[in-house]
Amino acid sequence: MTDILAGLNPAQQEAVQAIEGPVLVLAGPGSGKTRVLTHRVAYLVREYRLPPWQIMAVTFTNKAAREMKERLYRLLGEEYRKLTIGTFHAICARILRREAEAAGVSPQYVIYDRGDQQSLVRQALRDLNLDDKVYRPRTMLGYISRAKNELLPPAAMPTETYRQEVVRRIYERYQHLLAENNALDFDDLLLKAVQMFRRHDEVRAKYQRRYPFILVDEWQDTNMAQYELVKLLAGERGNLFVVGDEDQSIYGFRGADYRNVARFRRDYPQARVILLERNYRSTQVILDVANAIIARNAHRHPKRLFTAQEGGPPVVIREAYDEREEGDLVVAEIRRLAARGEARLGDCAVVYRTNAQSRPIEDAFVRGGMPYKLVGATRFYERKEIKDVLAYLRLLHNPYDGIGLTRIINVPPRAIGKKTVGDLIRWATGLGVPVYAALQMLAAAEQG
Ligand SMILES: Nc1ncnc2c1ncn2[C@@H]1O[C@H](COP(=O)(O)OP(=O)(O)OP(=O)(O)O)[C@@H](O)[C@H]1O
Ligand SMILES: [Mg+2]
Incomplete structure (x- = not known):
């Protein structure tokens, strides 16, 4: 057996070796999905002798893309540089610059971030004499983003109510201003790429020839535009390998659609479906809790997580009187673990749902004189x-x-x-x- 297959369990090996045609890997957290994807890339290059530049591996965040590159560097050495690895947005941005003419964008276009988008939508509201208390910029941007993720241009927006009609005009004006500024927003990167591939058969064919093998991590987080893009690129041949977990979709707010798992099975009925059910990250106690919770999710392919790591400390739920007490409880628990030698401070992570919740926790750390590192605060x-x-x-x-x-x-x-x-x-x-x-x-x- 080759090195590339050695560190994989049988289901993972099957996924790595299923070369031709569409493959859907469904798996729980920590089951080696990303590991399978990277090992498959290495397998295609080393064993299947595929030129690395024919492979595109897509993921969601810059952090995930970086991690994928690191793992592939370890597997392939310098050769990994010839692969196309990146986020959907980064890959589309590059394609649009190269194909600016077909895409109908300026090759010098700039990318507008959240702050720029806010300024632009405010300007659109001013231009249209609309009150930003009634048509809140954030809400409007949300509508626009959702429309773009669903591949809807302004002309395709519903106009049944007066408000819808106004939203459509704002969207129209916003697009006009973007064009005037030679600018694209993040959602445009995908939308313009999809539109170009739909309209220009020769450009599409060129990229289909260039990338006969496409792999996507975190498939459950794709939105309609991303799904369409991948489908266009994969073409008839459909050497499309996607891995995901329906139970882990975290991007619902920006149009991610866990139903893309079901859509994939409908569009590619011949797809091989491989389940990875063994978890390598957590103890059985934690997995049992997770299983009990996600069993209630609708629209999921039933799968059962298991691990070789029996037992483990129990999961404890504690309820605090208020956020201040909650912060103190967290600090006290970490102190207890450290005092007993069960964990070092650096082994502990505190997770919260929204950034606004970090304040009282930070306050508790400062009060308790406990060092901490805040991840992902002001970028x-x-x-x-x-x-x-x-x-x-x-x-x-x-x-x-x-x-x-x-x-x-x-x-x-x-x-x-x-x-x-x-x-x-x-x-x-x-x-x-x-x-x-x-x-x-x-x-x-x-x-x-
Ligand atoms: N067959 C295996 N043998 C040993 N360790 C493994 C195996 N498969 C995965 N692991 C380890 O399990 C951990 C999780 O793997 P990986 O990050 O690939 O999982 P994932 O399913 O992508 O997780 P996530 O749901 O967080 O995206 C890693 O540390 C990985 O090295
Ligand atoms: Mg992963």
Whole structure:
């Protein structure tokens, strides 16, 4: 047996070796899904002698993509660089730059993040004379994002109620402003790629030839647009390998659709379905709790998690009077574990559901004088000074980026007040030109 298969159980080996045609691996947490996917890539390259550049491995977060690259580096060495590994968004962004003309986007396009999108939707509301208390920017962005994830352009939006009709106009205006700024938002990256592959047979055929093998991790988190993209790329041949866990879908709020598991089985009835039920991460006690909870989920393929790690400490539920007491309970428990030598501080992790809940827990750690590391708080790219520098770089690349321009027009202070900027934007909007073009007109008028 080869090294690549050696560290795998029989079900995992079967998944790695099922080469041709669609394969669906359904498995619980910690059952080696990512391990199977990476070993399969290594198997295709080493044993099946596939050129690495013919393989595309897709995942969801940058963190997951990084982890996948590390694992493949360990399996394949430097050769891993020839693989296409990345998030859906990163892979689409690259394809769109290369195929800008077919995709109908500027090759210099910039990508707008959450903050930029908020500014843009606010501008759309101003342009349409709508009240942002009634049509809240966040809510509107939510509608727009969901529509894009379902591949619905503004024209396909429902208009049965007045509100729906307004939402559609906001969406339309928002898209217009994006185009004017040479900008795409995250959802556009997918949407534009799908639209391009649908419309341009020759571009689609080119990418189908380029990537005869496609693998997707965390399949349960794909939305409609991502599903469509993968289907278009896999084409008739459908050497499509997806791994996922219906019970773990965490991205419902951004259009993830665990039903894509069912859809896959319907669209690829010939697909091989492989279940991985052995868990390598947790003790049986923990798995029993998980089984009891997820057994209540509807629409799932029944599977039973088991492990060779018998027993283990019991799962304890404690209820606190309020968030302050909850924080203190957590700190006291960690202190108890450390004192008894059952765990080091670095072995303990505290998980909470939303970021807003971190405060009282942090307070308790500070009160108790216990060191801690907060993961994923304010992200690097969301800090003000970083965003300012990025806005300058974006402007150098694409002067029509109006959001970037208004962000730094007075950074550092140049005595250009909010009112002047507002007048400038209104003037440019009235003329129907980007803000940068309006500035150029002003400069020309002064010189001329
Ligand atoms: N056959 C095996 N033998 C030994 N260890 C294994 C085996 N399969 C998986 N593992 C280990 O189990 C752990 C979980 O594996 P992996 O991350 O691939 O699981 P996963 O199903 O992708 O998890 P998640 O649900 O978190 O995505 C890893 O530490 C991995 O090395
Ligand atoms: Mg995984």
